[in-house]
Amino acid sequence: MAMTLYHGEPNGPSLTVLAALFETGHEAELKAIDLTKGERHGSDVPRSVEVDMSIEGEGPVLVADGEPMADAVFVARYLNDAAETSPIVPTDPYARWEMMTWCRQIIERTAPAAAYLGVKATLADKLAVMGEDGFNAMIAPIRSEDLKARWIAARAGDFEDDKLEDSHAKIKAALEKIESQLKDGRDWLFGAFSIADLETYAWTAGMRGIVPEAFENKSRTAAWLGRMQARRSVARALSLAKSAAPQSVWAPGPEINRWG
Amino acid sequence: MSDVTLYHWEPNANSGKPMLALMEKGVEFDSHYLDLLNFDQHKPDYLAVNPQGTIPAMTHGERVLTESTAMMEYVDEAFPGPKLMPEDLKDQWRARWWMKFIDQWLAPSFSMIGWSVFIGPAVRKKDPKELEAAIDRIPLPERRTAWRKAIYGTFSDDEMAESQRRVAVGIRMLEDALSERKWLACNSYSLADINGFNSTYALPLSQPDLANDEKTPHIMEWLRKIYERPAAKKTWAMGKTDMVKRVQLLERS
Numbered sequence: 001m002a003m004t005l006y007h008g009e010p011n012g013p014s015l016t017v018l019a020a021l022f023e024t025g026h027e028a029e030l031k032a033i034d035l036t037k038g039e040r041h042g043s044d045v046p047r048s049v050e051v052d053m054s055i056e057g058e059g060p061v062l063v064a065d066g067e068p069m070a071d072a073v074f075v076a077r078y079l080n081d082a083a084e085t086s087p088i089v090p091t092d093p094y095a096r097w098e099m100m101t102w103c104r105q106i107i108e109r110t111a112p113a114a115a116y117l118g119v120k121a122t123l124a125d126k127l128a129v130m131g132e133d134g135f136n137a138m139i140a141p142i143r144s145e146d147l148k149a150r151w152i153a154a155r156a157g158d159f160e161d162d163k164l165e166d167s168h169a170k171i172k173a174a175l176e177k178i179e180s181q182l183k184d185g186r187d188w189l190f191g192a193f194s195i196a197d198l199e200t201y202a203w204t205a206g207m208r209g210i211v212p213e214a215f216e217n218k219s220r221t222a223a224w225l226g227r228m229q230a231r232r233s234v235a236r237a238l239s240l241a242k243s244a245a246p247q248s249v250w251a252p253g254p255e256i257n258r259w260g
Numbered sequence: 261m262s263d264v265t266l267y268h269w270e271p272n273a274n275s276g277k278p279m280l281a282l283m284e285k286g287v288e289f290d291s292h293y294l295d296l297l298n299f300d301q302h303k304p305d306y307l308a309v310n311p312q313g314t315i316p317a318m319t320h321g322e323r324v325l326t327e328s329t330a331m332m333e334y335v336d337e338a339f340p341g342p343k344l345m346p347e348d349l350k351d352q353w354r355a356r357w358w359m360k361f362i363d364q365w366l367a368p369s370f371s372m373i374g375w376s377v378f379i380g381p382a383v384r385k386k387d388p389k390e391l392e393a394a395i396d397r398i399p400l401p402e403r404r405t406a407w408r409k410a411i412y413g414t415f416s417d418d419e420m421a422e423s424q425r426r427v428a429v430g431i432r433m434l435e436d437a438l439s440e441r442k443w444l445a446c447n448s449y450s451l452a453d454i455n456g457f458n459s460t461y462a463l464p465l466s467q468p469d470l471a472n473d474e475k476t477p478h479i480m481e482w483l484r485k486i487y488e489r490p491a492a493k494k495t496w497a498m499g500k501t502d503m504v505k506r507v508q509l510l511e512r513s
Contacts, residue, residue, distance in 0.1 A: 050357050055364045067350050074356040081349050093337035094323050100330045108364065109402075141440060145425070258419065259368055259406040 001082070002119035002259040003028035006045045006061040009249040010162075012115070013059035013072035015202040018240065020076035020195065022233035024083040028062070032242065035059075035124055035251035038151070041141040047106035052143040056107070057115065057150065058251035070178045072202070073103045076195045088195050095190065102189065106203055107254065110174040112168035114203045115253025117210050120159045122250050127155035150252040163256055168214075171207050175214040175221060178204070187227060201228040206247035264289040267309060268316040269296040270504050271495045273367065274328040275316045276458040279498065281451065283491035285341035289318075291498065297383055300305065304399040313399045329359050332451045344451045351446035358445050358452040366430040367412075367425035367459045374466070375410040378503070385409050402451040431479065432472045434460070438478035449486075457486045462506040484510050 005021060005028045008014040011224070014035070021028055033039040035058040045051075046068040051061050054070035062069045069075050080089045090096050135155060142148040153159075159259055164216065178200060181189050189196045207224060208215055215221065228234050266282065266289050268275035282289050294300035294315055300315045310317035310326055318325045320338065325331045336344040345352055354393035385392070391411060398404045409415060415423075434456070437444055445452035461483055463471035475482050486492055496507045 020352065049436070050354070050361075053361065053365075053433065054357075055360060064350065067355075069350070069353055071357055071360060074353050074360070078349055078357065094320075094325075096337065097325055097327075097330050097334040100333065101327045104327060107360075143513060145429075146422075165451050222327045254364075257368070257402070258372070258422075259402075259409065 001026075001065060003065075004031060004063045005029070006031045006033050006040070006063070007240075008033060008040075008058065008060065008251065009243060009246040010241055011206050011246045011249050012111070012118075012202055012251075012253060013056055015205075015246075016072040016195070016198045017060045017062060017075050017079075017230075018237035019198050019202075019233040020072075020079050020088060022236050023088050023193075023198075024079040024081055025087075025192070026082065030240070032159055032240065036126070036249060038138040038142065041143075043137075054144075056111070057147055057253040057255075059253075073100075073107060073195060073199055076198065078107050080195070088193065088198070090190065090192060090194060098195050099196045100189055101115030103199050105177075106174070106196075107200050108257065109170050110200075111203045112254045113170035113174075114207055116159070116163060117171070118165045118206060118248075119154050119252055120164070121210050122248050124154045124157055124159070125245060127151070128157060130155070134239060141227075146255060147252060150255065154252060167256070168211055171204070171211040172214040174200070174204055175218060177226065179218045179221045182224055185220075187224070189224075193231075197224075197228060198234075201225065201234070205229075206250070209248065227238045262288040262290050265292055265319045266290070266316060267292045267294055267301075267306065267318070269294055270499050270501055271458075272499075272504060273371065273458055276495065277328040277455055278316055278331045278335060279323065279460065280454045280491060280495045281335045281344060283495050284344060284454070284489075285335060287335065287341065292312055293500065295512060297379065299394040299397070302394065302399070307399065310471050311399060313397075313403065322414075329363055329393045329451075329455060332454065336451060336458050344449075344454070346446045346448050346450055348446065351450075355445035355450045355452040357454045362430075362455055362459055366426060369426040369430070369477075370459055370466075372415055372420065372423040373427065376413055376415060380410050380413045384413075427467060428470055431463070431467065431476060435476045435479050438482050446483070453482070453486060455501075457483065457492070461487070464509050465506050 003026060007016065007018055010018055035046060040058055045061055046063050048068040051068045051070045056071050059070055061074055062075045077089060080086055091100060139148050139151050189200060238246060264287060266278055271279050294306060296315060300306060301315045307313055312326060314326055316328055318331055325334055345355060395404055395407055398407055441447050443449050443453050444456050454491055471479055487507060497505055
């Protein structure tokens with residue numbers, strides 16, 4: 001099966017899919033793109049409605065047998081199911097439900113918060129100094145109007161206080177949940193290593209510098225973060241970084257729930 | 261007496277998803293109806309089952325499951341009966357993509373409009389003190405925020421306009437997908453269709469200018485085909501209020 005993975009710096013959803021690729025042992029051509037420069041919407045990356053309208057925002061694109069696929073957890077699930085064994089997904093239906101439900105909470109609550117805070121801390125200033133014509137040309141090919149609006153808001157420095165506060169709270173809640181999940185001394189969130197570990201690590205590891213208080217007094221989480229960083233697939237993904245600190249590279253992600 | 265109990269509201273949106281999935285699989289289940297508008301889901305009896313107070317929830321023996329889309333995948337995998345996820349792995353990915361797109365992007369826009377015209381006004385007829393007490397009992401803080409917005413109709417004009425924009429975009433995307441293939445995610449009926457139907461079965465009534473036989477013939481045919489399935493007929497017969505009678509609009513003339 002011919003696969004090409006267009007990925008950003010190993011952080012957020014790009015880290016999930018890169019590490020999932022290495023966990024599952026598939027061969028894929030890797031093509032690094034700069035998500036912070038809108039390259040996902042450029043002419044080099046194959047498009048589909050699912051890529052354009054992905055709720056994940058600026059995530060990686062896996063092209064398998066000509067089909068461009070988006071949404072990191074489902075792409076990771078695809079990679080798992082295409083492997084001979086099921087290396088990163090439990091086989092029991094209830095254990096699968098637990099894992100997918102956990103991932104859904106990360107996608108819906110943690111990821112929007114991390115992307116909001118990450119973009120404010122690392123991208124907004126860079127966008128603000130871009131020339132208007134250059135910025136407009138960069139976002140012109142973005143087909144999702146609401147994703148485009150998130151880029152425009154980031155450039156304008158339009159970050160609402162209540163959303164910032166709520167995002168801090170969401171990151172803290174995620175770390176509390178991780179610590180609690182690990183309380184019986186397990187190595188990985190659901191016993192055996194799974195996509196839940198990858199997705200959770202991918203969205204939280206970069207928050208250490210932005211919401212440091214969320215990580216205080218969480219010894220089990222600290223040890224888990226260390227195990228994750230040392231894991232071969234994650235280390236290999238991190239070794240692909242083009243910047244010194246890939247965990248500080250953020251592009252507009254999923255939106256914060258409009259229902260509050 | 262079955263070892264499966266489903267706690268649900270009307271066959272609509274999230275509640276309808278596992279109802280229809282269980283019916284399609286032919287799984288016997290005990291139905292436990294919760295009146296969403298009476299806040300049954302935040303009462304102690306139900307919180308003992310699902311401490312988060314969200315609907316639906318399902319018990320299978322000792323197992324407790326929430327989150328309707330993940331629950332449907334469990335139903336498909338844990339019980340015998342026709343497979344509701346496609347064989348092909350890329351089709352599976354597409355089914356999951358569409359379910360997430362609907363759950364997280366399209367359905368919240370439908371519900372913002374639905375709540376403002378139907379549920380908000382209905383609930384606002386209750387005693388204000390009783391309402392506040394009911395909101396205070398909601399366990400999840402984000403659900404408290406959402407219910408406040410819904411009950412008091414505090415969505416701004418901009419938010420409502422954005423929801424209407426998304427509904428129009430989403431309807432176009434559904435029509436395009438259904439003109440390319442037989443069902444929403446692939447050429448076989450799947451959980452994506454069950455998910456999609458629950459969010460869109462009332463479109464001909466709620467968005468008559470956007471969804472109709474002229475503009476969206478593929479959506480209309482898709483809705484009718486699902487409505488005609490015996491499992492859908494049984495599921496919608498479980499409705500207790502007038503709201504689910506909207507499904508009868510799909511009867512072929």
